[in-house]
Amino acid sequence: MRILKTLQEKCDIALACLIVVDVQNDFCSPEGAAAKGGNNVTAAKEMVPRLLHLIEEARKVDFPIVYIQTTHSDWTDSPSWLYRRPDGRKPETCRQDSWGAEFYEGISPLPHERIVIKHRYSAFINTDLNTVLKARGVESVLVTGVATNVCVETTARDAFMYDYYVTMVEDCAAAYDPQMHEATLKNMRRHFGTVASSQEIISTWQRLQRKKVAAL
Numbered sequence: 001m002r003i004l005k006t007l008q009e010k011c012d013i014a015l016a017c018l019i020v021v022d023v024q025n026d027f028c029s030p031e032g033a034a035a036k037g038g039n040n041v042t043a044a045k046e047m048v049p050r051l052l053h054l055i056e057e058a059r060k061v062d063f064p065i066v067y068i069q070t071t072h073s074d075w076t077d078s079p080s081w082l083y084r085r086p087d088g089r090k091p092e093t094c095r096q097d098s099w100g101a102e103f104y105e106g107i108s109p110l111p112h113e114r115i116v117i118k119h120r121y122s123a124f125i126n127t128d129l130n131t132v133l134k135a136r137g138v139e140s141v142l143v144t145g146v147a148t149n150v151c152v153e154t155t156a157r158d159a160f161m162y163d164y165y166v167t168m169v170e171d172c173a174a175a176y177d178p179q180m181h182e183a184t185l186k187n188m189r190r191h192f193g194t195v196a197s198s199q200e201i202i203s204t205w206q207r208l209q210r211k212k213v214a215a216l
Contacts, residue, residue: 001139004165007196010140011167011204017138018058019159021068021123021145021152023048023107026093026100028146033093033100039176044146047174051144052106054172054198059110061205064136066114068123068145068155070094071101076119121154130162140165142201144172149180157192166193169201 004010026032028044035041058065073096082090094101109115116129123129133141141164143156152173160166168188175181189195 001163004140007194007200008204008208010165010194011201013061013063013208015138016140016142017064017066017133018142019066019068019144019155021143021155022070023051023104023145024070024094024100025102025104028104034176041176043174043178047172048104048106050198051172054169054202057202057205061209063205066116066132067109068116068118069103070118071096072119121151122158123155124158124162142167142169144169146174148173148175149184153184156188160192168193168195169198170195172198
C-alpha cells in the first residue's frame, strides 16, 4: 500500500472510490421515518443537491461510486439491534421493499455503479464492501451521506480500520443535529483522516483530468 498524503493523491481516480451512505427516503424525506420520529431532516434535504453535483462530476471523470443502502427485516433484526435505543422504542426504518428504504429523490445508481446492502450502521459489517473495494484496487475512500454522526461516521471509522485512507466530504454529509455533524468532522480530522469540501474534491479531479489530457 502506497503512502497518500495530499488530497490530490487521495482523490486519484486509479486509487479511490466515492461512497454514498444511506441517502434514502426514511433518512432524508419529510415523509420518512426519521422525520416522523421527530428528527429535523432539513440539513439532509439541503445536502442532497451538493451530493448530486459531486456524483455528476465524479461520473465525468469515471470516478467509481458505491452506494450503500440500508434494509431491515425479520431476517436481519436481532433483539440488541431492535431495542438499542435508551427509550426502548423499536425503530421502524428502511424495512425491506418499503418506500422508506428506496433511495431519496435524485439518487439513481447507473447500471455499472455498485449498490451494497447493509443491515447495521457500518457498511463494512457483514457486507461485500471490502471485497468490492479490494477487487478494484481501491486504497482511498471519499465518504458522504446520512447521518454524519451515525452510519457515515461508523463506515468511515471502519474504512480506516481496514487500512483505507479516509476523506469525509463535509458538505455532502448531513446529521439531524448540526452540533453532532461538526463533532464528527472534528473527530475525523483528529483521528481518522481528511475532511474536505465537495468543491475541493471536484477541483482536484479537474486538475488531475487536465494533467491526464496534457500527457496524451
